[in-house]
Amino acid sequence: MERVPILKLGDILIISIQIDLDDQSVLALQEDLADRVVSAGARGVIIDISAVEIIDSFIGRMFATIAGMCRMLDAETVVVGMRPAVAITLVELGLSLGGVRTALNLEKGVALLDHLGDRGTPR
Template sequence: MIEQVPVLRIGKVLLVSVQTDLDDETVLLLQDDLAAAIVEAGAHGVVIDITAVEIVDSFVGRMLATIAALSRLLDARTVVVGMRPAVAITMVELGMSLHGVRTALTLDKGLRMLDRDSALPREETGANTPVGP
C-alpha cells in the first residue's frame, strides 16, 4: 500500500512532514503531489521535515535532490530539516550528497532560512547558506 505524505500550506511555504520511512513508490507520489501543490499555492518555499526518517537508501536520497531541483524550476526554494545523525552517516557512507539542497537542524531554522531568502534577490541565495541561531 502506498502511503501518501501530507503537504501542508503555511502562507507561501509548503511543509512536507515525513512521518515514516520512505519507500520508492511513496517518494514518487510525493514528487508529483508536491509539484502540483507548489503551482497551486504559488509557494516560494518548501520545507521537507525528515525528523521521523530513520532509514534512507540511495534512491530516496536522489529523490530528495530531485524534489529540490523540481521546486527550484517551479520558483520555490527547498530546505530539508531534521536529518538524524544516522541518516547523515548513511548518506555519506553511500557516497551521496544533496548537492543544491539546503539543510537545517530544525523546522524553525528552516522556516527562518526561507524567510531570509524571500527578502533577497534570487542570485544572492545560495544552496549552502548557513543557518544562524
C-alpha cells in the same frame, strides 16, 4: 501505498515524513508536490525528515529531484531535521544531496527561507 500529506503555511509548503517510505510513495510525493507548488504559488518547500530513520540512494535522489523541480517553479527547498546517524550513513554511502539546502530543525528552516526571500527579487 501511503501518501504523505502536504501542509500549507502562508507561502510555504511543509512536508513531514512520518512513514517508512517505499519507492511508490516517493514518486507519488514528487508528483503531488509539483502540483501543490504551482496551485498554492509557494515560494518555499520544507521537508521535515526528523522522523526518518534511513535514507538510501533512492530517497536521497528524491530530495535533489524535488529541489530541482521546485527551483524551476521558483520555490526554494530546505530539508530539515536530518538525524546524525542518517547523515553519517549518507556520507559513507557517498551520497550528496546535490546542493539541497539543509537546516537543523523546522524553525531554522523557516528562518532560512525568510532569509533567502529577503535576498531574492521582490515578488
